[in-house]
Amino acid sequence: MEMMTYKGYPLVRCGDELYFGYMSDPHVVMLQAEKMKDVGGIRVAQKVRFYLMATDEKLNPIEAIVKNGERDTLYDALEVSAIWLDRANK
16 A cells, blocks of 8 residues: 655544654654535545644653644645755754
């Protein structure tokens, strides 16, 4: 089974959350769909909150958050997230 990717980073879904990036890198992004709407029988994210997080297992989840943001679409949130990952994992 091939993993879904966006801009070279893997995307893993768990409910209304997406994890974006490689866990072996220093940082990943967690995206949470805060509001959903129905478009032609498909649930679409209307408000997405996202967090750049350190993957250091020694940190508690609150300490691991480096920065956060919010966008109206999943596409916009992924665009910002990809830039954050590129910069954070250099």
